[in-house]
Amino acid sequence: MLVKQLVKQGLLFRNAAAITRAAYHDGGLKPSTMNDLPIPSGDWQEQYSRQNSKYNAVLILGVLTLVGTISIAKTSGLIELNYAPPKSLD
Template identity: 55%
Template sequence: MNATRLLPRVLNQTVRRYHDAHFKAPTMDELPVPKGSWQAQYDANQRRYNAVLAFGIAFTVGTLAVAKASGLIYLNYSPPKSLD
């Protein structure tokens, strides 16, 4: 058999074996139905996100304050007092 005739047959069989014989296409009826108020869920999410943001900012500021107080970093916000 010629290779040019064999290749389409192999590819065609591969495509046919992709799905199970009992495959059923999904429908809109299978999607979850929203329950409750979207505004209440949105507000709860925003409270959680704002708490995470506040914690991150406080942690960053606290880390910089401890590092500055211990002398590990110099922030270069003013010229040095001496050249040494």
């Protein structure tokens, strides 16, 4: 009943049109040029060294975590690496 009255008065269609127009963008964007790119500043070697030292720390931490995990799993008997034949068949 409410929908019929809204359709009869035209409110439903007018609001739908207004909502649709509100989401329209006219595309007034200008194309990007080389002047819009950031200009490098500072010494690249210092920034590279700092970033590389962080990456090396993450790499060392990852390798240590992997070695620690494998050694804990090996000593607990959870895995067998099969690098030698077993001492017994049981």
